[in-house]
Amino acid sequence: DTAVSQTPKYLVTQMGNDKSIKCEQNLGHDTMYWYKQDSKKFLKIMFSYNNKELIINETVPNRFSPKSPDKAHLNLHINSLELGDSAVYFCASSPGRGKLFFGSGTQLSVL
């Protein structure tokens, strides 16, 4: 069983479209994250949720909207996609104090 699974693995879309990435964890953790990794491999936190509540929102454009229907799921919806949104998006869950369990990443390419 995959601990943190995110879908899809690859997402290719046109500018202006809306897309979603789903994430699920079966580790029983309360905290989940979205990270963005750019082409230079820089990992930047976007959002953090603890038990369905938004804890961290790192000045991400409001075209990005996370949703956590329950503590095992954290989805990311992106409106009006732009070229600069092309990146790898990682979901992660944590039992606390920084130990992160990452999903395998979603490579988003905006054309």
Added chain:
Amino acid sequence: AQKVTQAQTEISVVEKEDVTLDCVYETRDTTYYLFWYKQPPSGELVFLIRRNSFDEQNEISGRYSWNFQKSTSSFNFTITASQVVDSAVYFCALDNYDKIIFGKGTRLHILP
């Protein structure tokens, strides 16, 4: 401000050499955690180690060792007798109340 600096962008060594990856951090907090993560060419991110700010003992795990020095705000990672499978991007990270900040990573090439 919380910050993690990995000054080495890219390192290449020949297999079986030892290599040290540097990490320097900044934080105003007295309680914090430091981490190393590995990202091999396949792309997944793998947890390697966590250290809390009160524990300055060095740690060894097989060919990997970590040197934490609060006096210099450093948390360096050494791979002994490197192997080709160690080729990856390595990230140092700092946890500040569950906001985990990553350094920019060091890309390590182990040449056969």
